[in-house]
Amino acid sequence: MSVMTDRRPVADGGNPLPVSLKQARLPRWATPALALVAAGAGCGIGLGAGLDSTVQWGLIAALLFILGTFALAAGVEGARQAKDRLATCLVWVCFLLAVVPLASLLWETVARGSKVLDGYFLSHSMGTLPDAMPGGGIYHAIIGTLEQVGLAALIAAPVGLLTAIYLVEYGRGRLAKAVTFFVDVMTGIPSIVAGLFVLSVWILILGFGPSGFAGSMALAILMMPVVVRSTEEMLKLVPNELREASLALGVPKWRTILKVVLPTSIGGITTGVMLAIARITGETAPVLLLVWGAKTINNNPFEDAQQSLPLYVFQQWQQGSDASYDRAWAAALVLIAFVMILNLVARGIARWKAPKTNR
Amino acid sequence: MAKRIDVSGLSAYYGSHKAIDDISMTVEPRSVTAFIGPSGCGKSTFLRTLNRMHEVTPGGRVEGKVMLDAENLYGSGVDPVAVRRTVGMVFQRPNPFPTMSIFDNVAAGLRLNGSYKKTELKDIVEKSLKGANLWNEVKDRLNKPGSGLSGGQQQRLCIARAIAVEPQVLLMDEPCSALDPISTLAIEDLIGELKERFTIVIVTHNMQQAARVSDRTAFFNLAAVGQPGKLIEIDETERIFSNPSVQATEDYISGRFG
Numbered sequence: 292m293s294v295m296t297d298r299r300p301v302a303d304g305g306n307p308l309p310v311s312l313k314q315a316r317l318p319r320w321a322t323p324a325l326a327l328v329a330a331g332a333g334c335g336i337g338l339g340a341g342l343d344s345t346v347q348w349g350l351i352a353a354l355l356f357i358l359g360t361f362a363l364a365a366g367v368e369g370a371r372q373a374k375d376r377l378a379t380c381l382v383w384v385c386f387l388l389a390v391v392p393l394a395s396l397l398w399e400t401v402a403r404g405s406k407v408l409d410g411y412f413l414s415h416s417m418g419t420l421p422d423a424m425p426g427g428g429i430y431h432a433i434i435g436t437l438e439q440v441g442l443a444a445l446i447a448a449p450v451g452l453l454t455a456i457y458l459v460e461y462g463r464g465r466l467a468k469a470v471t472f473f474v475d476v477m478t479g480i481p482s483i484v485a486g487l488f489v490l491s492v493w494i495l496i497l498g499f500g501p502s503g504f505a506g507s508m509a510l511a512i513l514m515m516p517v518v519v520r521s522t523e524e525m526l527k528l529v530p531n532e533l534r535e536a537s538l539a540l541g542v543p544k545w546r547t548i549l550k551v552v553l554p555t556s557i558g559g560i561t562t563g564v565m566l567a568i569a570r571i572t573g574e575t576a577p578v579l580l581l582v583w584g585a586k587t588i589n590n591n592p593f594e595d596a597q598q599s600l601p602l603y604v605f606q607q608w609q610q611g612s613d614a615s616y617d618r619a620w621a622a623a624l625v626l627i628a629f630v631m632i633l634n635l636v637a638r639g640i641a642r643w644k645a646p647k648t649n650r
Numbered sequence: 651m652a653k654r655i656d657v658s659g660l661s662a663y664y665g666s667h668k669a670i671d672d673i674s675m676t677v678e679p680r681s682v683t684a685f686i687g688p689s690g691c692g693k694s695t696f697l698r699t700l701n702r703m704h705e706v707t708p709g710g711r712v713e714g715k716v717m718l719d720a721e722n723l724y725g726s727g728v729d730p731v732a733v734r735r736t737v738g739m740v741f742q743r744p745n746p747f748p749t750m751s752i753f754d755n756v757a758a759g760l761r762l763n764g765s766y767k768k769t770e771l772k773d774i775v776e777k778s779l780k781g782a783n784l785w786n787e788v789k790d791r792l793n794k795p796g797s798g799l800s801g802g803q804q805q806r807l808c809i810a811r812a813i814a815v816e817p818q819v820l821l822m823d824e825p826c827s828a829l830d831p832i833s834t835l836a837i838e839d840l841i842g843e844l845k846e847r848f849t850i851v852i853v854t855h856n857m858q859q860a861a862r863v864s865d866r867t868a869f870f871n872l873a874a875v876g877q878p879g880k881l882i883e884i885d886e887t888e889r890i891f892s893n894p895s896v897q898a899t900e901d902y903i904s905g906r907f908g
Binding site: 463530532533534535536537538539540541542543546547550551554555 | 708815
């Protein structure tokens, strides 16, 4: 069987093996050069065909770039490399498509919102100022949002945390399955429905008036399933060996959960709770139904209407005057900044609390 | 302080699946007993029934008796938590608590079970780490995380953690299978020292290890996959490895198995 031992490529064989491991490669400058050419061609085609939207120019350029890369790579480097480059291009394009709206939204909000955003705006309420007049501020809305979201978190975080602990550490059988199912259903509840639910029970049946607390209850309903889900995932990530190690030391189960399982996953759990808080901070519908909105400062979340940031944005936008548009943008900027700070704090806590491995 | 274990008619189940069938044996105090046998024959399951860790697995349940000196571990009114304080365990893969420092890891069993004075804890931690032959390597970095140690050091840390609560019996489930030969040697030497104070049961896949460290050896086997594992024989290690009374044992030890 001399054919078997002869491993060199044969000319008439189906697929001759490559003799060398080296292959033709596109030079490093090929990709940026191609990007430039594609951008130029995109602009040229756009101008020539009289397309007025620069978005169309960009799309044409992106398409040309992808096709050009594929064709060039297929010609120089071979089919496999060409597919690799095509996939890389697609990943980048998708990434850019995802980032563009985010960046443009941020840009727009910062550009328009910074006009009236200053110390006065942050530290004063609307008071008796007419809506069409410039001036006024969002102090009452910030107070309202902090109190409503804080109360909602105070209700939802412990309940959600304990539910997740039950599901992961204790839950077996039908009850656990039912709880998981209802948590999933709750994740899908539209915020307006949560608002209507609290409205019908708390205000229409029990006869309480609008208050920040009523809004908190609706927000808590929205927040709870998110906390349960994220905490559950984090607790499941804790290796079983750690639980067994602790149990084998003669530590009771509840102490094992408290002292070993929770500390190990506390970073992830905090991140989950913070993200859930960030999510409910922007909710408008339940606040509109239950808190109603106010123009003056109300520090008591348990009585009378309050304001909140998203509702303030909505109401100022409704007024339709130039001054109220400016205020709406500024309040939106504050809201985004607030959520972003929450996210950063969550990341900081996650990093600070993560199990350390340095020697 | 070491205690004798007397097992009689012990069967363990996972749900409806019977994992080990009707095992009876005696584990002598202040000696090392090794369990050998093919994978899936129930060695680990049996080991875990000795400190009631088996029932931690969902669906796990046990029939039969395990006498620790005069007390039945499965008698009514026996608290599994108290059992586990008396019968400690070291696992296959080193599993120090990742959120705790080296000191806290060793002190974990004590601290999680009650309050101790700082000085008292210090003494116990030092004693346990010395007992696990780890003190000299870590005495300058007791406050560093335990997960930063090497695999062999981590396993010795886990042994220190287990002996810190002063158990009567120490169960070891393949404690060296994830370690290199040098760390393995360190642990084997340690087992030799520990048997002066504890009753030790070790599960191992390494025949030489069983021959080196143990006084008595038990051979487990199963008739076929899916069948429950059984104890084939238990005897002096020397006898098991030179002149076992059952043919299957000799086949397994000499590698003629299957």
